[in-house]
Amino acid sequence: MELPMRWHRQEPPETGIRGLSYTAPMRTLAVLPSRFQASRFPGKPLALIAGKPMIQWVFEAARRAQGVDRVVVATDDGRIADTVKGFGGEAVMTDPALPSGTDRTAAALEALGESFDCVLNIQGDEPAMHPDTVAAVVALMRDQPDLPMGTAACPFAHADELFNPNAVKVVVDDHRRALYFSRSPIPYLRNSAIFEPDFRPWMKPEQLAHFKRHLGLYAYRPDTLKAFTRLAPHPLELLEMLEQLRALAAGIPIGVADTPFLSLGVDVPADVPAAEALLRERGLAQ
Numbered sequence: 001m002e003l004p005m006r007w008h009r010q011e012p013p014e015t016g017i018r019g020l021s022y023t024a025p026m027r028t029l030a031v032l033p034s035r036f037q038a039s040r041f042p043g044k045p046l047a048l049i050a051g052k053p054m055i056q057w058v059f060e061a062a063r064r065a066q067g068v069d070r071v072v073v074a075t076d077d078g079r080i081a082d083t084v085k086g087f088g089g090e091a092v093m094t095d096p097a098l099p100s101g102t103d104r105t106a107a108a109l110e111a112l113g114e115s116f117d118c119v120l121n122i123q124g125d126e127p128a129m130h131p132d133t134v135a136a137v138v139a140l141m142r143d144q145p146d147l148p149m150g151t152a153a154c155p156f157a158h159a160d161e162l163f164n165p166n167a168v169k170v171v172v173d174d175h176r177r178a179l180y181f182s183r184s185p186i187p188y189l190r191n192s193a194i195f196e197p198d199f200r201p202w203m204k205p206e207q208l209a210h211f212k213r214h215l216g217l218y219a220y221r222p223d224t225l226k227a228f229t230r231l232a233p234h235p236l237e238l239l240e241m242l243e244q245l246r247a248l249a250a251g252i253p254i255g256v257a258d259t260p261f262l263s264l265g266v267d268v269p270a271d272v273p274a275a276e277a278l279l280r281e282r283g284l285a286q
Contacts, residue, residue, distance in 0.1 A: 026142045029070050029116040030062040030134070031092075031108045033101030034124035036077035040268045045080050047269070049127045050276045050285030052087075054266060055080065057127035057279070059089045062120070065134035067142065069116075073124065074101075074108035102218075102243060106229045109222060118142075119225055123216035123265065128278040130261035133215060140176075140257040141219045149228075149247055150219035150255040151178070153212035154262050159200050161213070166267070168214040168242060170256060178254040181214055181242050212256070215263050218244070224252065 034045040034055050041047070045055040055073060062071045073084045073091045076098070081091035094107040105121040118141045122129060133152050140150045153170050161167050162185035169186050171179045180186065189199040189207060220228065234249040236242075247254055264275050279285035 026067070026117040026138075026145075027115070028068050028118040028120065028138050028141075029072070029109065029112070029114075030065070030068045030120040030122055031105040032058050032062065032071070032073045032122050032124045033104040033108075034073050034075045034077075034080050035096075035104070036075075036080055038125075041266070043079075044266065045075070045124050046083055047266070047272065049266070049272060050279050053083055054127045055084060055124050056087050056089070058122060058124050058129055059084065059087070061129045061131050062122055062134055064131040065138065066131075067135055067138035068120070072108055072112070074104040076104075100243060102225070103229050105220075106225050109225065116222060119220050119222055121218045121220070125266045126216045126263045127266060127275050128282075129215075129217065129263045130259065130282075133257075133259040133261050133263065134217065136257040136259050137217060137219050140255050141221075144255060147255045148221050148224040148252050150257060151244070152215045152217060152257045152259050154215060154259050156208055156211050156213050157262070159203055159208055162211055163198065163200075166265070170212050170214040172212065172256045176256050176258075178244070178248060178256050180248065181240070181244050183240055183242070185211070187211075212258075213262070214244075215259070216265055228252070 036043055038044045046053050049057055059071060062068055073089060074094050075081055075091055076094055076096035084091040092108040092111050094104045098104050098107060101123060102121055109119055137150050137152050141147060156162060165183035168181055168183055170181045171186050173179055189203055191202045228247060231246055231250055234246045236249055237245040264278055266272060266275050276285060
């Protein structure tokens, strides 16, 4: 399909995000895709995390984020919808056959039938998503009105995390635009005498700052979101199982907002204790 010319050869602004400063009015919708039939963790959105359903943690973080005007859960299951309504949230029913959370986000936007300047896709399995991280992505999109997509990244705490394929790495350019996302540790730290995949033996502590950990949320302009869902999956996307590579391969710039706050995805029941520990560390759970 033909892509808008503004996605290509676009000169980024001289300045990127500066704190949480907002320069123009922008109406933002946050969509939390949430499906019941996760193969590795059935019923995951309703799993209790420190006494509350997982989806409630994500919803409350999105609702507290500065710059977010409306939050909805996009689901294909009545049990999830009932739970969301039970804690005072809003749910939108979507087709169970939709292939991804991005498609569910686009379907929710269409179902609402309202006009928004920015649409957030916040993964429903990120119970420790910090409101300030969401706000930083909103600010990124507001400060750069020509930016079609945005996301967030945080620092790595330990070098060992670089070799965890579930911790996605992102490399950015000087304008905070993503160059590539990977499950592999990027960039590679070359040694003049040793060529081994694991560079930890010669890695210096200060070099950890060169690595960024990608977090599970995206911002789209509505037309970009609709166009993205019409693109076929790219070979790089299928190799890494990272949907954002479809956007980069199509020439869609992705801005990356920096945040100090880690957010842990919950993929299997064994991931729950780590998420609860992070929430306790922030004083949000007992």
